[in-house]
Amino acid sequence: MAFLNISGLRKRYGALEILKGIDLELEKGGFLVLVGPSGCGKSTLLNTIAGLETITEGDIRVEDRSIADLHPSKRDIAMVFQSYALYPNMTVSGNIAFGMEMRGVPAEERKQAIDKVAKVLQIGHLLDRKPSQLSGGQRQRVAMGRALVRDPKLFLFDEPLSNLDAKLRVDMRTEIKRLHQTTGKTIVYVTHDQIEAMTLATKIAVMKEGIVQQFGTPAEIYNNPANMFVADFMGSPAMNLLSGKILKGSNGLAVSLERAAGEAMKLPIAPGMASLAAYADRDVIFGIRPEALTDPEGADRNARSVAENDCLIEVVEPAGSDTFAVTKLGGKEVVARLRADARIKAGETARLAFNLDKAVFFDPQTQIRIA
Numbered sequence: 376m377a378f379l380n381i382s383g384l385r386k387r388y389g390a391l392e393i394l395k396g397i398d399l400e401l402e403k404g405g406f407l408v409l410v411g412p413s414g415c416g417k418s419t420l421l422n423t424i425a426g427l428e429t430i431t432e433g434d435i436r437v438e439d440r441s442i443a444d445l446h447p448s449k450r451d452i453a454m455v456f457q458s459y460a461l462y463p464n465m466t467v468s469g470n471i472a473f474g475m476e477m478r479g480v481p482a483e484e485r486k487q488a489i490d491k492v493a494k495v496l497q498i499g500h501l502l503d504r505k506p507s508q509l510s511g512g513q514r515q516r517v518a519m520g521r522a523l524v525r526d527p528k529l530f531l532f533d534e535p536l537s538n539l540d541a542k543l544r545v546d547m548r549t550e551i552k553r554l555h556q557t558t559g560k561t562i563v564y565v566t567h568d569q570i571e572a573m574t575l576a577t578k579i580a581v582m583k584e585g586i587v588q589q590f591g592t593p594a595e596i597y598n599n600p601a602n603m604f605v606a607d608f609m610g611s612p613a614m615n616l617l618s619g620k621i622l623k624g625s626n627g628l629a630v631s632l633e634r635a636a637g638e639a640m641k642l643p644i645a646p647g648m649a650s651l652a653a654y655a656d657r658d659v660i661f662g663i664r665p666e667a668l669t670d671p672e673g674a675d676r677n678a679r680s681v682a683e684n685d686c687l688i689e690v691v692e693p694a695g696s697d698t699f700a701v702t703k704l705g706g707k708e709v710v711a712r713l714r715a716d717a718r719i720k721a722g723e724t725a726r727l728a729f730n731l732d733k734a735v736f737f738d739p740q741t742q743i744r745i746a
């Protein structure tokens with residue numbers, strides 16, 4: 376039995392169903408990230424775990440015991456909110472110790488707990504300051520400290536980094552990862568940032584409109600997206616999703632992609648994707664990530680099926696460590712990720728290598744992955 380088990384969970388406000396049957400589980404010490412666009416129900420799901428929202432149907436179990444009817448204070452769960460309201464008149468140590476004080480924890484014990492948490496979060500030098508004398512990232516760490524001193528069974532984070540600027544977000548992301556590694560705590564974390572999800576999670580649940588679209592490890596979600604929504608949502612720049620047609624020839628299967636001018640491009644389909652034979656002469660959506668579409672010198676040497684083609688480059692975007700190039704295929708703009716020093720010019724033709732081991736295919740009607 377998993378440490379946290381959510382089964383058949385539904386949440387309705389009157390006739391409006393916000394969570395439409397959620398099934399998830401998390402092992403002890405795991406880091407579950409709930410990711411999805413605004414309004415998909417991430418916070419609502421987190422709040423039902425915390426007990427801040429009731430559930431309409433289904434169950435939430437921690438260590439095989441239902442917590443659905445437990446008062447929030449009895450759940451042994453600590454939550455860090457997006458707006459980490461600290462008490463402005465109290466010092467950092469006062470803020471961290473407040474809950475313990477309320478529970479009548481003796482002063483010496485409080486001090487030890489504060490020192491321990493301050494060390495983990497590296498805020499020892501800030502303990503006597505007031506929140507107004509702290510940076511955003513430091514305040515965020517104090518808010519985490521407040522949750523951490525409680526040493527609960529389960530931590531819930533609701534977009535804790537969304538108030539921070541880009542650089543600080545990245546730093547704090549590393550801090551949270553370190554915190555998880557050193558404490559081994561079980562965490563459920565909400566974000567709409569797919570990079571945060573990929574870097575922090577041991578398990579990701581990608582949500583859309585109150586439904587979990589896919590639940591798996593970051594690698595599973597990235598490499599084997601269950602449908603077009605997941606493929607498009609996870610990864611930056613996003614996966615190229617192009618209209619194509621499956622052709623069956625004497626040399627096996629191929630996918631044909633319309634070019635802006637001239638004959639369609641035909642890419643051989645890797646032998647492992649025989650299931651696509653059922654789609655012969657039919658339209659499909661061909662998915663290829665920018666990093667699987669490179670200059671030939673930059674192509675993955677371990678790839679078994681790579682096809683090179685000349686493509687008219689419309690835009691070149693140097694990004695420091697890589698260069699992105701835009702071409703057009705299947706009636707859409709396609710982003711290729713080249714080495715920084717790849718010689719390429721807008722308006723000219725360049726040879727691009729398609730790593731077809733990494734290609735994925737979707738049914739255009741159902742949007743579900745077919746190979």
Ligand SMILES: Nc1ncnc2c1ncn2[C@@H]1O[C@H](COP(=O)(O)OP(=O)(O)OP(=O)(O)O)[C@@H](O)[C@H]1O
Nearest residue numbers: 388391393411412413414415416417418419420567
């Ligand atoms: N008390 C309520 N009554 C009715 N609808 C609500 C209530 N609370 C939330 N909702 C709706 O439920 C949906 C999910 O909201 P929720 O806050 O869980 O989304 P979210 O995924 O956390 O979004 P965000 O990324 O913007 O924080 C939204 O459409 C919201 O308007």
Ligand SMILES: [Mg+2]
Nearest residue numbers: 417418419533
């Ligand atoms: Mg939210």
